[in-house]
Amino acid sequence: MNKKCDFQILSDLNDDCVYLDSAATSLTPRCVTDKIGEYYNCYNANIHRGIHDWAERATGEYEGVRPIVKEFIGADQDKEIVFTSGTTHGINIVANCFCSDWTSKDTVILSEAEHHANIVPWQQLKARQGLRIEVIPLLPDGHLDFNRLSMAIQQVKGRCIVSMSILPNATGIMLDYQQVSQMSRDHGATVLFDGAQSVPRVKSDVSYCDFLVFSGHKIYGPTGVGILYAGDGLLDEMPPYMGGGDMIKSVRFERTTYNDMPWRYEAGTTNIAGVIGLGVALNWVENIGIENIYQHEKEISDYAQKQLNGLDRVSVLYPEAEKLGLVVFTVNEAQSVDVATLLNTQGVAVRSGYLCAEPILVSQVGRGVLRASFGIYTTQDDIDRLIDALNKVMAIL
Amino acid sequence: MTIEAEIQDIKEMLDDIPDDFAKYSTIIEMGDELEPYPEEFKLDELKVPGCQSDLWLVAERKDDVLHYRATSDAVIVKGLVALMLQxxxxxxxxxxxxxxxxxxxxxxxxxxxxxxxxxxxxxxVQRIQLLAA
Incomplete structure (x- = not known):
């Protein structure tokens, strides 16, 4: 499958560039950038306010994205879909609203493989309210230690939320999310899944969770927009995260009445163009078929891991585990920042450093890493270019 | 030699190198010539922030001038450090x-x-200027 032609950025202008940083930001197809341009060029108005034609159209286009998202992730109702600025925003809403009155009796359970967005909001809550944080380690093969998860859940005395990434950005190893869900729900725990890396490449099913968060810019959509799925009733009575316009029914100096779901969590003017662009991106993905994307990325990930495992000086993180969408590795006796800088001179763009997931990488690797990550446009030729460039780079390092 | 003339000299040297990869190779070699940095000065308080790798800098006054010693565990950064100190x-x-x-x-x-x-x-560069303040 070669979808490069759908991406202006991969056209003749940049045909020397091999983009292997899709886990940070996927590229954006022309249909999405065209739609964003159409909003600004044809009906650039605010939503839910004006009664003029442009405002009506903008509102219609914006609200029209909610059912697209609902269908995409298998939700039941439009009101379960909250537009956010991204995954980080979504997790912060859950931490600050759903868990607003949680105390030292209550627990959040995380995996060792979480990225900072699923660690820091809980630490902030702990600092304010004394919430307990339990971290479940990974097994030596990179999979979650379910015995430790079981023990941790059984020891919970108060309320509990299990918050985990379905596809951690620092391992590329799929979480057995169905087992996490069952184990958690058997003990009455709430389940939040971070789908930032999984929603773009694996069929999503929100029947396994209470909350699902993901970002537009990792699923071929714009930056600065994302989704919080909140199961029916979970956030309806909670105090909203931010106050402002559009999230209210009425405002007096004496008292404000908050709006209903989902708008009570969409304060102020949201990223209208971004939401509209995300709708097009999801339709584009749907047209290709998420199963086809999964299959393509599985093949690319397997190929990349095999090629990297074949290089003497390269150490792949969890080299035997099946990867999806990304492979993390280091070059022996070379700093990742040097390797990434030199790969860039060869037209190969990879991520280096701690991948916004310091805890797992500090414990498992002990230094910065390199990450090659893939999208629907990544080809085996791109991986061959990476390997050739790596060989050239390693010759001088 | 003035700072401007030194920059001009290095610019001419780098301009003669055909591509970025070869430029970085030369910069890495410049790092090999850097004055040795004492291990006991690899202290957290001497680290320069804002780098993916570790970078240390220490200054001392010698008569009327400032003498800097610096190093990094990343070879490109170390080469760039050598270039800046030159x-x-x-x-x-x-x-x-x-x-x-x-x-x-x-x-x-x-x-x-x-x-x-x-x-x-x-x-x-910011830290070098700060230490000269």
């Missing part, structure tokens, strides 16, 4: 303070001073 080392505090960092852009090294580049050179 330009700025053993000069008076006034020369260092008054030096216009925009001149470094003339070296033509892509992203040398870009904040997002995370090679720490921008922070290194």
């Amino acid at each position: 330009i700025l080392n053993d000069r008076t505090p006034e020369e260092i303070r008054d030096f216009d960092t925009d001149l470094l852009k003339e070296l033509g090294i892509k992203g040398l001073l870009t904040p997002g580049r995370q090679n720490g050179v921008g922070s290194l």
Whole structure:
């Protein structure tokens, strides 16, 4: 499958560039950038306010994205879909609203493989309210230690939320999310899944969770927009995260009445163009078929891991585990920042450093890493270019 | 030699190198020539922030000039450090303070001073000037 032609950025202008940083930001197809341009060029108005034609159209286009998202992730109702600025925003809403009155009796359970967005909001809550944080380690093969998860859940005395990434950005190893869900729900725990890396490449099913968060810019959509799925009733009575316009029914100096779901969590003017662009991106993905994307990325990930495992000086993180969408590795006796800088001179763009997931990488690797990550446009030729460039780079390092 | 003349010399040397990969190879070799940095000075308080790798800098006054020693565990950064010290080392505090960092852009090294580049050179130059204040 070669979808490069759908991406202006991969056209003749940049045909020397091999983009292997899709886990940070996927590229954006022309249909999405065209739609964003159409909003600004044809009906650039605010939503839910004006009664003029442009405002009506903008509102219609914006609200029209909610059912697209609902269908995409298998939700039941439009009101379960909250537009956010991204995954980080979504997790912060859950931490600050759903868990607003949680105390030292209550627990959040995380995996060792979480990225900072699923660690820091809980630490902030702990600092304010004394919430307990339990971290479940990974097994030596990179999979979650379910015995430790079981023990941790059984020891919970108060309320509990299990918050985990379905596809951690620092391992590329799929979480057995169905087992996490069952184990958690058997003990009455709430389940939040971070789908930032999984929603773009694996069929999503929100029947396994209470909350699902993901970002537009990792699923071929714009930056600065994302989704919080909140199961029916979970956030309806909670105090909203931010106050402002559009999230209210009425405002007096004496008292404000908050709006209903989902708008009570969409304060102020949201990223209208971004939401509209995300709708097009999801339709584009749907047209290709998420199963086809999964299959393509599985093949690319397997190929990349095999090629990297074949290089003497390269150490792949969890080299035997099946990867999806990304492979993390280091070059022996070379700093990742040097390797990434030199790969860039060869037209190969990879991520280096701690991948916004310091805890797992500090414990498992002990230094910065390199990450090659893939999208629907990544080809085996791109991986061959990476390997050739790596060989050239390693010759001088 | 003035700072401007030193930059011009290095610029001419780098301009003769055909591509970025070869330029970085030369910069890495420059790092090999860097004055040894004492292990006991690899202290957290001497680290320069803003770099993906560790970068240390220490200054001492020698007569009227400032002498810097620096190093990094990343070889490109170490080479860039050598290049910066070739330009700025053993000069008076006034020369260092008054030096216009925009001149470094003339070296033509892509992203040398870009904040997002995370090679720490921008922070290194800032720290060098701060220590001359």
